[in-house]
Amino acid sequence: MSRQDGQGTDRSPAPRADVCIVGAGPAGALVAAELATSGHDVVVLDAGPRFDPAERTERMERRIRPAHGPESVWDMGGERDAFTSEGDMYYPLNAARVKGIGGTTLHWQGMVYRLHEADFERRSRDGVTADWPIGYDDLQSYYAAAETELGVAGADDNPFAPPRAEPYPMPAFPPSYSDSIFAEACEALEITTHSAPNARNSEAYDGRVPCQGYGTCKPVCPSGAKYDATVHVARAEEAGARVIDRAPVQRLEHDDAGDTIEAAVYATPDGEEHRQEARQFVLAAGGIEIPRLLLLSRSEQYPDGLANSSGLVGNYFMDHLAARVGGTVDQETRQNHVGFITTESHQFYDDGGEARGPFKLEFLNYAGPSPVGEALTSGPEAPWGDGLLDHIRESYGNYLEVTGLCEQTPQKANRVELNPDVTDDHGNPVPEIHWSIDDRTRRTIEAANERQRAIMDELGADVHWVVGPDSTGPAFHHMGTTRMGEDPAESVVDPECRTHDLDNCWVASSSVFVTGGALNPTLTIAALSLRVADRLDAEL
Template sequence: MNGAAPTDDRTPVAEADVCIVGAGPAGSLVADRLASAGHRVVVLDAGLRFDPSERIRRQERAIRPYYDRPDVWDGDPERDAYSATGEWFYPLNHARVKGIGGSTLHWQGMVMRLHEADFNSGSERGAGPDWPIEYADLRPYYADAEAELGVSGADIPFGPPREEPHPMPAFPPSYSDSLFAAACDELGIAMHPVPNARNSESYDGRSECVGYGTCQPVCPSGAKYDGTVHAESAEAQGARVIDRARVTELEHGPNQVEAAVYVTPDGDEHRQEADAFVLAAGGVEIPRLLLLSESDHYPDGLANSSGLVGRYFMDHLFAGAGGRLDEPTRQNHVGFLTSESHQFYDDADEEFAPFKLEFFNYAGPSPVEMALSGDDWGDELLGRLREGYGNHVAVGALVEQLPREDSYIGLDPDRTDDLGNPVPDVHWNVGDRALRTIERVNDIQHGILETLGAEIEWTVGPEETGPAYHHMGTTRMSADPSEGVVDATLRTHDLDNCWIASSSVFPTGGAMNPTLTIAALALKAADSIEASL
C-alpha cells in the first residue's frame, strides 16, 4: 500500500487486515508497527484531526481564564456526556481529549517504567493481584517504546534495571529544583531527573523543547511527543486513519469480532470488516464499547464471560502541599517537571501504597495568568505582578489506588449521548490504603517545605485528593480467564481476533505515570497480532 494524504472519505477500507479503534499513542503505535510490516490497517477515531498550524491559537485559548480545559481541544459535552455515581465524584471530561493523538495532545509527558515489584504486588507487597507477566517480559518493549516516543532522561537510582541509556540526555534541574535540593539533602531525600517524552535535543525530525511553558494543555512546537507522530507515520506507510468515526458496536460471532460499526458526521453508518481488531480507545470507552456490544452470545457485554469488563477501575491519587518563600523561586518558567524522587516507592506493603514525589516547576500563577485574571492596568497591574509572582513552591505526589470490584465503568440506564447510546457511568471508589498513604506523603511534603523555610499555604490531603486522569484496570490482564478480560499477549480470552492496547489492561496501577507502559504493551501486542496474521 502507498501512503496517501488524509481525506474526508470515511468509507470502510476493503480487505483490511487490522481495524484499530482509537488513534491515541497505543492505537497509533500498533498501526505504525503493523503498517510498516505491510499489513492493510485502518484506524477509527471518534474525535477530530487537529490542524498542527492551529496549536498557537489553542495555546492562546489555553492561557485565557475564560476557557476551561476541555475547550482547548474542542470537547463536546453532548458527544462526551457521562455520569459519575461512585462514592467519589469523577470529573471525567476535565482531562479527556477525543481526537487523533488522544490524551497525549495535552498530557504532561512524564514517562517512567513501572518498578519490578509493581508486576508482583500481591506476592511482593501483599496487596492486589500479580500481573501474568514480569518486568523482564516487558523490559525490551520499554526500551523500544522509549526510542519510539523519544525520551530524555538519566538513570534513576531507585528504578528498575535498564539495558541502555535514554535516547536523549535529561533536562537540567530547574532553579527551583536547586532550592528543593538543599532541603532534601538536609532530610536525606534523594532527588533525580524525570524521564520526559519531550526532546532535550532535536530527535526524529522534531525540534528540541523551546520553552513555551504551556505543556499542559498545548505544546505548540511539537517537541513534546504525542500520538500524531505515529498516526502520521502509519499513514505514510499505507494505513488509513479516519477521524470523526464513532464506533458504536462490535458485530461478532461466538469467537471472533466481524466488524466495527461506526457513525460519521453526516449521520451515515458503516461497517468496517477486518481479520483482526484492536481496541485502543482508553480505559473508559473500551469497556463502554464492549458493554454496548452485548448479544445472545455475550448477554452481559462482549468479551465479558468473566463479568469483569469495566470492573477494577483505578486511577492515581494526588497528594500535594505548597506555599511561599521570602525569595524568588522562578516558578512557572518551566512547564514540566525536571526532578522527582522514587526513594520511598519500594517501601510499599499491605498497609501503605507506593508513591513518588514530584518537585513542581509551576506552582502559583504565571505572569500571563495574573495579568489576564484582573481588571487593573498600568502601574497598578505591574505592582500586583511584582508582589504576587515568583515566590511560590510546591511538592506533589502520585499514590497508587488498589483495584476494587466496586470501582467500575458501567452504562447509565437513564442517560444517553447525542447518538442515543447509554453514556459511561464512572463509579469511582477509593480504598483506605491509598488515603493512609496520602497522609504519610503530606507529612514528608510538609517536612520538605518547612526545612526550605516556606510558609505552607495549602495541602491536598486525603479529603481533598482527586484523580490524575489515568484510567486503568477496566479490562484487566490475567492468566485465568475467569479473573480478567485479556491474556498476557493482550488478546481477549473470549475472542481470538481481538486485542486490547490500553492502560485498561493493568491489573494494578503502581504510582508511575502509565503512558510508557501503555506504549510498551502496545508494541508487545503488535508482535502478537503480527504473529496471528
C-alpha cells in the same frame, strides 16, 4: 466505490483490512505504524476529528485565558462526551481527555516511566491486591523500544528505578532553579532526588525541534517538541494505513459462534453507519471507552457485554491520586519558567508493604499563578500599566509546591458501566463512573503529605494549601477496566492482551493493568502496544 461525506472526506470502509484498530491515541497509533510498516492492511477508526497543527498556538492562547475552561482547549464536552459519575467521589472525566487523532497525548504532561519490578508483584511481595501474569523482564525490551519511538530525554541517575540495559535516546533536561532550592532541603532531610524522564526533545530528535519553552505543555505544545501520537499516525499513513476521523464505533459484531469479531460498526458525520470488516481487531480507545464499547456490544451469546464472560469488563477502575503541599517562601523561585517536571524522588516508592501503596514525590516547576494569569485575574480594582507591573512584582514569583502521585488500590466496586438513562449524540448509553478511595489508598496519600510537609517546613515555607485524602483528585490515568490475567474467570484479557472470549480481539491500553503503581502509565501503554503489534504480526 468510495463515498464522501458532506465534508468531502472519504469515510467509507476499506474493502479489505488485516487489522481494524479502534482509537488513534498512542496505543492505536503505535500498533498501526508497526503493522502498516510490516506490510499489513490497517484501518484506524477514531471518534474525534483531526486537529490542524497550525491552530496549536491559538489553543495555547485559549488555555491561558481564564475565561476558557480546560475542556474548551481541545473541544471536549457536549452530548458527544456526556458521562455520569456516582460513588463517594465525583470523577471529572472530560477535564483531561481528548477525542481526536492523537488522543490524550495532545493534552498530556509528557512524563514517561517504567513501572518498578515490584509493581508487577504486589501480591507476592506485599500480600495485597494481585500480581500481573507478566513481569518487568517481559516488558524490558519493549520499554526500550518505546523510549526510542516516543523520544525520551532522561538520565540513568535514579537509584530506585528498575534495571535498564541502554541509555535514554536523549540527555535529560537540567534541574530547574526551583529544583536547586528543593535540593538543599532534601539533602538536609536525607531525601534522594533524581531527574525525571520526559517524552519531549531536549535536542532535535526524529525530525522534531527541541523544546522551545512555551511552558504550556499541558494542555498544548505549540512546537511539537513534546511527543504526541500524531507522529505515529503520520508514519502509519505513510506506510499505507487508512486513518478515519470522526468515526465513532457504535458496536462490535461477532460471528454466529461468538468466537471472533467480524466487523466494527461505526457512524459518520453524514448520519450513516458502516461496517469495517477485518481479520483482527485492536481496541485502543482508553480505559473508559473500551469497556463502554464492549458493554454496548452485547448479544445473545454475550448478554452482559462482549468479552465479558467473567463479568469483569469495566471493573477495577483505577487512577492515580494527587497529594500536594504548596505555599510561599521568602525568596525568588522563578515559578513557571519551566512547564514540566525535571526532578523527582522515588525513595519511598517500594517501602509501603501491606500498610500503604507506592508514591512518588514531584518538585513542581509551575507552582502558583503565571504572570499572565496573575494579570488577568487580579480583579477589577487592580492597577494597569506600571501599577500592574508593580503588583505582579509584589505578588508573583515566590511559590513552591511538592506534589506527587499515589497508587490507588484496585477495588472491584470502582467501575465503569452504562447509564441507560443518559445517552450520547448517537443515542447510546453514556459511561457511568463509580469511584471512591479505600483506607490503604488514604494512608498512601497521608504518607506522601507527611514527606511533602517536612520538605516545605525545612524550607521555612508558609503553607497555603494541602491536597490530602479528603481533597484529592485524579491524575486522569484510566486503568484496570479490562484487566489482564491467566484465569478467564478472573480477567478479561490473557497475558498477551488478547481477550479470553474472542480469539481475534486484542486490547492495547492501560485498561489491562492489574495494578497501577504510582508512575505515569503512557510508557507502559506504549510498551504493551509494541508487544501486541509483535504478536499480531506473527499471527497475520
